[in-house]
Structures are given as structure tokens and as C-alpha cells.
Amino acid sequence: MSDPKKTIALVNVINPSSEEKLRIPVGLIYLGSALQKHGYNVKLYQPIQKQKEIQEVEHKIIEANPLFVGFSVFMGPGSVEGLDMSERIKNALGTKIVWGGKFPTSISEQAIKEDCIDVVCLGEGERTIVELAKAFEDGSGLEEVKGICYEADGQAVYTEPRELIDDLDTLDYDLNLIQDWDRYITKLNGRPALLDVIESQRGCPFHCRFCYQSRKGYHKDSKKVVRAHSVEWVFEKAKQLKEMIGVDYTSFCDDEFWIKRERSFEIIEKLYKIGLKFFKLRMRFSSLKDEEMIERLIANEIYTLNFGLESGVDRILKLMDKRQTTEQILEKMRLLAKYPQITAGAPVIIGSPTETKEEVLESIRFALRLCEVNPNFDFGINLYKPLPGTDFFDMAVDLGFDPPKDIRSWSSVEHKLVYKLAKSWLPWFDKREELNYNRVFDYLRILYHVRKHDRLNSKRRGFGKLNPINILRNIFGIIAYKRIYHWFFLFPIEIYFSGIYKYFKRFRS
Numbered sequence: 001m002s003d004p005k006k007t008i009a010l011v012n013v014i015n016p017s018s019e020e021k022l023r024i025p026v027g028l029i030y031l032g033s034a035l036q037k038h039g040y041n042v043k044l045y046q047p048i049q050k051q052k053e054i055q056e057v058e059h060k061i062i063e064a065n066p067l068f069v070g071f072s073v074f075m076g077p078g079s080v081e082g083l084d085m086s087e088r089i090k091n092a093l094g095t096k097i098v099w100g101g102k103f104p105t106s107i108s109e110q111a112i113k114e115d116c117i118d119v120v121c122l123g124e125g126e127r128t129i130v131e132l133a134k135a136f137e138d139g140s141g142l143e144e145v146k147g148i149c150y151e152a153d154g155q156a157v158y159t160e161p162r163e164l165i166d167d168l169d170t171l172d173y174d175l176n177l178i179q180d181w182d183r184y185i186t187k188l189n190g191r192p193a194l195l196d197v198i199e200s201q202r203g204c205p206f207h208c209r210f211c212y213q214s215r216k217g218y219h220k221d222s223k224k225v226v227r228a229h230s231v232e233w234v235f236e237k238a239k240q241l242k243e244m245i246g247v248d249y250t251s252f253c254d255d256e257f258w259i260k261r262e263r264s265f266e267i268i269e270k271l272y273k274i275g276l277k278f279f280k281l282r283m284r285f286s287s288l289k290d291e292e293m294i295e296r297l298i299a300n301e302i303y304t305l306n307f308g309l310e311s312g313v314d315r316i317l318k319l320m321d322k323r324q325t326t327e328q329i330l331e332k333m334r335l336l337a338k339y340p341q342i343t344a345g346a347p348v349i350i351g352s353p354t355e356t357k358e359e360v361l362e363s364i365r366f367a368l369r370l371c372e373v374n375p376n377f378d379f380g381i382n383l384y385k386p387l388p389g390t391d392f393f394d395m396a397v398d399l400g401f402d403p404p405k406d407i408r409s410w411s412s413v414e415h416k417l418v419y420k421l422a423k424s425w426l427p428w429f430d431k432r433e434e435l436n437y438n439r440v441f442d443y444l445r446i447l448y449h450v451r452k453h454d455r456l457n458s459k460r461r462g463f464g465k466l467n468p469i470n471i472l473r474n475i476f477g478i479i480a481y482k483r484i485y486h487w488f489f490l491f492p493i494e495i496y497f498s499g500i501y502k503y504f505k506r507f508r509s
């Protein structure tokens, strides 16, 4: 049996409701690998937000009685369960509880007020977690551990900020920490795939004012925020994945993979040669340079690109400091439209601070225009969520947003519930608009399915078969488009109808 004094449990409660398969906990693999390197035994758990799984994990942790338990916490779903688990484990064992991740970093003062949380790690954790383990093991104080927040005499104490890790290749990334790969492997084009598996670089040279990347002040040297693993490191890790699990498709978790174009292509091409293809790539419109670049992507069988459109209004793009204009986006979309093999997607953020109702409509109409320019483009919408520590968060607060005061209340800033809050920074966001936003999702879904169906048909046989279902489908597509364009959602009979259709389709199958 392993020595509890040397055992550390790392947990990430995840909510996969919108995802078919889980993603491997990349952050916890880095942290676990760093601890292992210093002689600790690491147990890694990723229960999904279901009572049964959570109980099982809790039971295992209590049995192992580890030196401390580290929780990696995301904003929104999962955070409350993480807190409940922390409380129960604390009550059962009295062991130290450490929280880390982008969300706890941003609300560290609130997190540390929770009785069950002893330490909050600010920012990158590989060095911090090892120093914490040593401090807990030796019973020494926390003052010397850089980059943390803890409580003393009822006050939040912040230690000296930690330097960012310059050379990412010095970090270990032990994939053997994952026990049950079946939970993560999904199928794409009928082949095994693992998504968001490696972070090839950290940081982003841009500072979009709504994004967590624009937060400052957690690390000592915030000038050198962008750091990359070498191509060799990335290749070796990806190759190891391919050999261990036999996957054919992958994707990375870099926010912006195209910081250095040649480096990115080098990685893509090396992996392609060993039969590992990128299923999708996230990129800025500005990173998409020319036809040569698109042809090179196609040569490596990369057919799905996810862009950050964010808004179709120049004033809002400027306010976001997005460094792209609607004209530039249109130009890139025309370029992409020449390559029907490539499917592009992009989210539109609606409800940014100061955005008017008219601008929201303008933004959506712009996205619809992009759909016309490129039949292989689809967009989704997200209602803006204020991320603490960002400029946009401060703007939302200035406009009347009353931020949640504790971790449990933060769960209200989650996908569905954020509607209830939006009116605090958007004066025009009344009950009626709330209903409209729910509807627009339904109509976008219809539009997406019709367009996808059309795409498949045109690839297979030029045009869809002229049968009643296809005719009805296309009528629905036209209505959905018109409704979104004119922002008119009264009497949504098509939604009821498509609900009934889906129900019978499921029933029959």
C-alpha cells in the first residue's frame, strides 16, 4: 500500500452534458507529472457531475487518506460539486484542500473564504504544487511558497507572485496517469479520436478584453506570456498517444495555435506522416493568411476550422480589442468559400457591455451574411459571460452587474442562467428578449441541420432528392433564416413541429 504521506489526489469534476466524450484533464496531468518527478504518488480522478461517480471517488480518496487533495475547477458546472466534495473530504479527513485553475485564480479572495479550502494556487501550478506538497509534508509554513493565496487570521494572504515557466519542455507530461482511456476516446469519420490532448504552447499575444488571456497580475513576468513546447516535444507526446491508444484524429487545447505559422505546420506535417490528423483547429481570422495556407491544410486533411468571430459590428470588435474588422472577416470568408472541403464555424458573442439591441441584430445579420458568402460556414451564439479579472468584467460591473459573492453563486454565471443576470449590464434585456434568446438557439439548430443536410446532398449527388421531407426541411430552413434575420420569434410552430418530428424519429429508431 502506498504511503498516504506521499500520496496526493487530484480531482476535476466535469460536466460533459454538451459533450459526448470527456476530455483528458491536461492541467492535472502536468501537475501529477511534476509531483511524481519529486517522489509523490499521484491519484488522478475525473468524476462526471453525477452523484454516484462523485461518491465513488470520494470514497476512494477517504480510504487513501492523502497528504492533500487538489481540485482543478472550471467556472460554471462542476464548481459547486467540487466545493461539496471538498467539504465532505475535509470533514472526513481534515486533510488540506488546494484549489487551482483559471476560475479559482480569478476569484481567489472568495475561494479562500470557504472553510474547506486551505490554499488557492494562482496561475500555472507545476512548481507551486510541488512546493506545497513539501510544505505540507514538512509542516513548514506557506509564506515561502510563491503564487498562492491562503488565509491567516481571517484575512486572505497573497505570497510573492511566481515567475512563469520559461522552458515548457522541462515539464513532464505522463500520459500513464490516465487509467481508463475508453472514457475519452471518441469516433470521428468512423476512426478513433482524442480531442484537446496537448497544450503545445501557453499564452496568447492578443489581449481581447473579454478573454481570460487578458487578465494581468498573477505572475511575476507577464511580459513573456507566450511560451511554446518545442516541435520535438509535441511530436514525441503525440506519437506516444498514437502508439498507446491508436488514435487517428486529435486536436490541441492551445487557444491560438497559429502564433508561429511555420512551427504549426511543422507539427501538423510531422503528425500527418505518422497517421495522426488534426480533426479541427482553433484560429483567429487574422491567422488565415492565403490560399497557399489553406491548400497546405487540405494536403494534411484538415477540414474543420473554428474561428473567433465574436461580433459582426466594428464598434464592438474595437471595444473588444479583437484586432479584426468585419471587412477583413468577409475577405477571409470569401477566400475560404473557394474551398468547399473546409467547414468553418465561429461563435458570436452577444450582450457585450454597452452593446445595443440594434448592434446585436447587426451582428447576427453579419453572421448570416457570412453563411451566404460561404455555404460551409455555420455560426453559434453565446451570451456574454463576465469573467472576473478581465476589462469587460469591470465594464459590466460599472454598468450595474453585481458579481456573485461566493463560489456557489458563481454557478449562476453559467450558460443557461446567465440570462437572468444579463439585464444588469444590458438595460434592454427584458423578459421578452430572454425568451427570444432561447428561441434563437432553436432556430439556429434548425438552420444548421438544413445547411448540413444540403451540404451532404450537394457532395453526394448535386441536389437533394425532391421528396416531401426534403421540401419541408428546406421550407423550415428558409423560415428559420428569416426569423433570425428579422428577430421575430412569435408563434414558433416550427419548433414544436420539429420537436414532434424528432420524437417520432427517435421512437422509430
Ligand code: B12
Pocket: 012, 013, 014, 015, 016, 019, 022, 023, 024, 025, 026, 027, 028, 030, 031, 069, 070, 071, 072, 073, 074, 075, 076, 077, 078, 079, 098, 099, 100, 101, 102, 103, 106, 121, 123, 124, 125, 126, 128, 129, 196, 199, 211, 212, 253, 254, 255, 387, 415
Ligand atoms: C479542453 C477545454 C474544455 C473541455 C474540458 C477540459 C477538461 N478536461 O476538464 C470541455 C470542452 C468539456 C470544456 C468545457 C467548458 N469550458 Co473549457 N476549455 C478547455 C481548454 C481549451 C483547455 C483546458 C486545458 O486543458 N488547458 C491546459 C492546462 C494546462 O491549463 P489549466 O487547466 O488552466 O491548468 C493549469 C493551471 O490553471 C493550474 N491548475 C489547474 N488546476 C489546478 C489545480 C491545482 C490543485 C493547482 C495547484 C493548480 C491548478 O496548473 C495547471 C498547469 O499549469 C481551455 C482553454 C485553455 N487553453 O486552457 C478552455 C477553458 C478552460 N474553458 C472555459 C470555459 C468557460 C468552459 C465552459 C464553461 C464553456 C461553456 N460554455 O459551458 C465549459 C465548462 C466545463 C465544466 N465546468 O465542466 C474557459 C474558462 C474560463 C474561466 N475563467 O474559467 C477556457 C479558459 C476557455 C476560454 N478561452 O475562455 N472546456
Ligand code: SF4
Pocket: 204, 205, 206, 207, 208, 211, 212, 213, 214, 255, 256, 284, 308
Ligand atoms: S486571440 Fe483568442 S485566446 Fe487570444 S486573447 Fe483573443 S480571444 Fe483570447
